Amino acid sequence: MKEESATPERKSASAKQPPEDHRLRMVNRTMQLYRNQSHALIETLHAVQESFGYLEEGVLKHVAGTLRVPLSRVYAVATFYHSFTLKPPGEHTCVICMGTACYIGGSGAILGDIKEKVGIGSGETTPDGKVSLLVARCLGSCGLAPAGVFDGEVAGKLSPDNVIDKIGRWR
Amino acid sequence: MTLNIEDLHQIAKIEQDTQQGFQHRINVCVAAGCLSCGSGVVKDALAREVGKRGLDNWCQVKGVGCLGLCTAGPLIALEVGGRFYQGVKVADVADIVEALGASPVDRLLYPDDSAFFQRQLRIVTENCGRIDPERIEEYIAESGYEGLYLALTQMTRQEVLGQVTESGLRGRGGAGFPTGLKWTTVAKTVDSTKFVICNADEGDPGAFMDRSVLESDPHRVIEGMAVAGYATGASQGFIYVRAEYPLAVKRVRMALSQAERMGILGNNIFNTNFSFNIKVRLGAGAFVCGEETALIASIEGRMGRPRPRPPFPAEYGLWEHPTLINNVETFANIPPIIRHGGKWFAGIGTEKSKGTKVFALAGKIVNTGLIEVPMGMPLREIVYEIGGGIPEGKRFKAVQTGGPSGGCIPQQFLDMPVDYDSLMQVGSIMGSGGMIVMDESSCMVDVAKFFMEFCMSESCGKCAPCRVGTRQIYDILCKITAGGATTEDLATLEDLCDLVKHTSLCGLGQSAPNPVLTTLNYFRDEYLAHIHDKKCLAGACKTAKEVS
Amino acid sequence: MAKIGLATTWLDGCSGCHMSFLDLDEGLIALADKVEIVYGPLVDYKTFPEHADVTLVEGAVSSEADKKNILNIRARSGVLVSFGDCAVTANVPGMRNRYPVEAVLQRGYVENAEPPLAGSGEAAFQVVPQLCPHARPVHEFVHVDVFLPGCPPPPEAIFYLLQELLAGRIPDMRGRTRFGA
Amino acid sequence: MSHHPKGKLRTDLNPSRLLTFKIDDRDVSAREDESILEVARQNGIAIPTLCHLDGLSERGACRLCIVEVRGVAKLLPSCVTFPRQDMEVITNSERVVNYRKKILELLFTERNHVCSVCVSNGHCELQNLSVELGVTHVRYNYLYPEHAVDASHSRFSVDHNRCVLCLRCVRVCDEIEGAHTWDIMGRGITSKVITDLNQPWGTAETCTGCGKCVQVCPTGALSEKGKSVAEMIKRRQFLPYLQMMRGRQEESWQK
Incomplete structure (x- = not known):
């Protein structure tokens, strides 16, 4: 497996190619656990929130694609529930x-x-x-x-x- | 691995023997309340102290679930002697261990004659504060899973349904729908796939019963669900629990894996042809998901927006299959009902409200915490005897029950028995069991505003009356508390409450006006004082005078 | 039979409703026998009379002066009619309600000034009536007896309204006009 | 064959069973799977609706179609309530009519509905409802929320000031076009319809530009570009037909 470098540039670039990002492993695992079924959306968003601290747009697209949920529905669910945040939190x-x-x-x-x-x-x-x-x-x-x-x-x-x-x- | 009754008894025996082997047992409350006061470190320090003195075989230190009296945390219980120590700090640990077998540490002692522990009747919480919630063996030692065993091996589905119906148990989540009837409806459906859902999305601000039960005795809920699965013909269960309760989530997950390992969940439970699995689903911060159809939508991965009923989930629920939804406390009542029979349960409580109810007592009251009392206990007894009355010598004003869907009960109803129907009569509801006491310093208009703000931001936005109506009501309440309202505004307020109550799609909207309506009913003078005299009688709305 | 005293007035409006009133054409002649116009932009009275039997109020309540006026008008009117969408819903004047008053003035009197205004515009702001944070419908301030929506209300609706009032009835305007008509 | 979809809600109802009941004291007959609203309309009895649209699934959300049923304390939305034998439905009691008016008034306060300058002036269902229900003014305070106009799409624009959150656009895009470009973000009074990840419509990759959402929109919230005040006339005759032809209710995302 490829070693991850942790420079910020690297991180933002990797968000564009989600499978490369180590933070995505937990997200992908969650989705696999549910066999990529669409009803895993909320559980997956919890996983995204936990590993990224917030719901990053690139990751949302990745999740939408993998679970085959429409983009607008992913956004709708992400904003309906108060536990999710679309902005990075403070330290x-x-x-x-x-x-x-x-x-x-x-x-x-x-x-x-x-x-x-x-x-x-x-x-x-x-x-x-x-x-x-x-x-x-x-x-x-x-x-x-x-x-x-x-x-x-x-x-x-x-x-x-x-x-x-x-x-x-x-x- | 499949167990039979001998195995269960064996596990129980071993566990009991181990427990009996100790001269002293120190139970440290490690539910969320006490943990946040530092009971975790106290427990570790106690264990270290005991170890240091080489007393490992003589005294046991264990973490247990909620002891109930959250206000006095960290709380520890000495099982031999039945004494409680309150507000324990690490510095007290040596004295506590020293005092074992001698006279207790007076400065920490919680008064023995306190009504708080004496007046309660514990069924749902019988194991809370007594067993280690992270060990299935301790649950089994307290007759745990015996009810499930009985049901699976010695009762037909009809008999289980019959016992639950006979018990007179009503849903503990809010509306008080007869549990037996709900189970029977699901059981009657012909679908080969059915689901059982435990609603642990305890969203009422001011209620923490379900959290405590899950943190203190998770297996009891699992057992209740499995019995429900057997009785209704479901083989898959879900526990929908708030993500805001990390400890409860952790303990439920732990309990599930323990039960699976022992074969109490899974295929061919107790060598019968009954199979049942439970999965955990996390809520994500939406009060409306306590509504059945919204909860189902959420488990399906969608926004938690309710849909019109009928069809009811009992016939048309999760993924369109018949679905039984009960809340945590309801399921927690099931194992003792199966063990002791419906008749036993029906002997407790009042004519139409059977059994006990767990309440979360909070607000302006001396003993905040978790209590369980038989249905029908007068409110006064709960507030003044168990609750210890109002602190700082202030005057009692009201009790709020039922959260944002409930109402404020004034002094004149203090002698009312607390049961489903009495509460309904005075305009409130049982709800899930939050009980917030208010004293003279609480402004009832402000309280109504607080709840309306809650309903407004928790409204899912699907139906127009709730979406816009709650906002309009909130605006008027703001205007009143700010001293800028007129008598016409009061009329509009009542008109809007009536509209939202009667035209909203789901229970959230239909009950959202209750806090306003009850306060208008019982504390109208406070509204009028804000409007006519620009004055807040409780002195809580400080800006009332300045604004004109 | 004594003529009834009719007052018409405008607050924050465009006078379009009054134009529609003038569009009654020969209807005006029919009314002239029964109605005395006691106040309004169409006649030359300077102050609102002690009493008007019927008052048509055009426009939203937008400024402190409007607030004062409408209270005075209400006190001196028998039947008060909310005349047109601005009076009924705040309509176009209400479109500024989403923005702070300062931003509205800046936009209207400085950014869009032709020729460009020298300075900060403070001087211009002084002569503009002091605006309330929101332009609001008349009935949020005083009791209104009849609502006549429309932008503007069609002359037929105005005529019907006056006919009914003259006959001593409070008219039911349903189906004769609507918001935005 | 019925053009009216039941959604997935009531597959438990038997279309071949017939029953008789009463609407406003008139005897009517119906199939078990026909909603009270459908039956009323077949019999020329008008019940106002807003979120309902023939050819789309039902939501039961706008609450304008509520009716009374004798012996039932609750008011029931006629679009998703199904008749029972001998049921007595009252569609026009004073109580129901007053509630409908108030709900409509609330909708007018929710966004910035300035009819006089709206593209749909004269062709708007909200406006027509105010005439139908006799709403001549609004008794509640207007909320004047801040909402934007999104004109980034090459052919259409969305003006959130005029939106009534009926979600017809969301449903038609999902159920008929199959794109699911639209959905609804947030909750409660802050809900808003969005395209894709709440981005400008013109940048929404999933939009096919078919314009069905525009045609089904009851107000001037969605309109074709280039239309001036009162020029936007919606045409939606295609809808029941497409619904029948495509019949993909079963896969609907929208429930």
Whole structure:
């Protein structure tokens, strides 16, 4: 097997010829697992999101071709579901839960503070590409409201101050 | 490999003997709630401490599913003595191990007489917090898969259907449709291909029962599904679980592979001619996928847009085949129903709502967490005794049940028994079991706005009334909370709620106005105060005064 | 029989509805016996009278001045008619609603100015009526008794409307005109 | 043979079984697989529709064709509801008529429908519905969303300001033309019809340029280039015929 070089130019070029990209292996495996049947689309998009961090256009075309799903349908599914994003995320991701318990517990104020002090709203990334903010519907951690996820780690009983503090440590 | 009952009993025996071999057993809650407070490190530290002292054969440390009292996490339970330690930190570990067999560590002790643990009746969550969810043997030791064995080897399909029908079990996902009837409908269809789907797309903001069950006792759900497969004639199952619940996904996948390895799933289960497989499908963040037809569309790889019913999935479901869809809690009720009989189950609860219900208690309440109580328990008992009342001496205002499809129940109904029909009578629904308590500092208009924002952005956009109507309702609620609305706006609000409720295509739209309608009904004065006096009675909408 | 007092007025509109009114042709003569025009661009009264039995309002509510006017007109009118699409739906004036007011003014008075405007256009903005963020239909501000959509409403529809009002009935305009007619 | 497709929804209904029921107190007879809408129209009873189009699969989404059925609490979309023996259908109760008006008004608020400057002025189904239902003004606030016009295609253009999300374009492209160039992105109030990967129509490689989407569009959202105000007249007589000839409902992507 060919050795992958990791220069950025190489990466963007390889996205045009998808089978060359090592990140695509997991995607291809997922599709093969479902024998390239069209109903594997959502599972495949999960795989794309996981290995690329977002749904890259070239990869979407590759997926559409392999699963024989119309391009517009792939895009439709990708934008219907909130878990998928078409933009590359920042280096760090902060998810704030806006479920009922968290809302009652004050997660609205936390979002307000992030907007004010970090300057990003839901779905946005800081200009330096360091931090992305996402809003979750409900993390299911209502007992710990308000809750959030910082780079994959769930944290509970948040306050505007400790959230700003956590984000601050990333920058 | 195929098992018979002796094998099951053997596994159970070995497991029980192992457990009995320990003088002490420390159960550390490793469900998502406690994990996020650091229970994982506490568990590791405990195991290290026990090992360091050479007590490996004397004391067992294991991770278990949800103990229920999420607010006090990380929570650990001492199985001998039945004590709970709350808010445990790594620094406490030495003291805990030291205290084993002696008097407990007082500063960590959760009060013994607490109603939180006393008043509950655990059926669905009987194993939660007691067994290691990552080991099938522990489930088997608690009579796990015995129900499936009974059903497959000693009961006809009709008998299984009969037991489920007799139990009076109703769907725990929201509408409370009789489970036996649903199963029977699917069983009656003649198609050779049928499906069983477990709806674990728990999307209600404020509900985490299903997550807890999957994280704490995944095999119970698998067993329930397999029984359903047998009774309805399906051989393929799907668990549709939210991608936002990574731990639940992991434990379900682990449980599935364990069950497959033991031959509890697969071909010729327990040497019968029944075969059943289960696959996991991940949701991708769409609340509307909790609706049956949308969920099916999503499993088929499409956008989760509901289609008009009839035909119902029971006749015309996944890939056009008859499909049974129940939620996690419903399936989790099945194994004990098969083991103890439908009559036993029907003896619990009220006349029309049988069994127990798991609730996720959250919001302005002392004991946030997961509880299971018999149907018909008065709301007051849940809020004030199990829930411990309202913190900071504040006044109770309302309980929100049923999530965005439910309603807000005011103080005057506190003595109402909690069951499907009573909740319906006051304009709310059981829903999946989220229970959010609100105190005097919560503005009910703001709460209605919160839910409408949810419905608006979760609307799939297929039918016009829901797509545009929820947005229009939301706009008016914004206007009200900002202090800019008139009495005419209030009339338009009610008119729109009526329209969306009666003309939307699916349940999401039809129930989207409920939070507005119940708050209008019970807290109209708060709406009027925003409109006439430009004032928020709860002091939550701060801009009300400035805007005119 | 005393003549009824008819007022006509325009807010943010193109006067096309008034042109359609003039297109009543001989109908105008028939009306002249029964109607006294008490205010409007077609006659020479400077202020809105204390009372008009019927008022036809053309145009959307676009500026602060429009807002003030329409409240005044409503208070002094018996039957208020939303006259034409701009009044009923905001129509063409409403097409600016997708853009911020500043951008609209910039586009209209600076970028498209002929000959090109010197400076930032601030001076021009001063003399333009102060625009609201959105041009909106009349009935979002005051109660409207009859809606007469159309761009413009056909003369026959206007005639029918006035005939009915003269007969003391609130007309049902369904089928006689439509949005964009 | 019926030209009206059932989609895949009701293959469980038996076309050879006949039944009688009532629409607006009139006795009518029907085949089991004929929708209430079809039967009503065969009997000259008008029910307004928007997302329905003869020759395309049904969606049951615009909710304009809702009717009351005696003994049923819910209002039912007549395009996807099938009659039962002795059913009593009421198509024009005050309740239903009022709901239809309100739904239509909501549709008018959703996008920027400026009839007076629209290519389809005078030939628009939305406009005609407002006449038919007696909508002379809209009681809800207009939302004034920001939407673009895409004129990148050499022969057609799409003006999202006029779109009512009926998805006829998506269905005809999928079910009849077989290209599936169109689909719908996003969800809820932010939904939008797109070509391929949400790219300018002119760059959509899968588009065959057949123009069927333009012809089935009920409003001025899709139009032929070069048409001025009120000049865009749609012709769609071909549709039931093509539907019958191609009959590829079974492979439809659109459900």
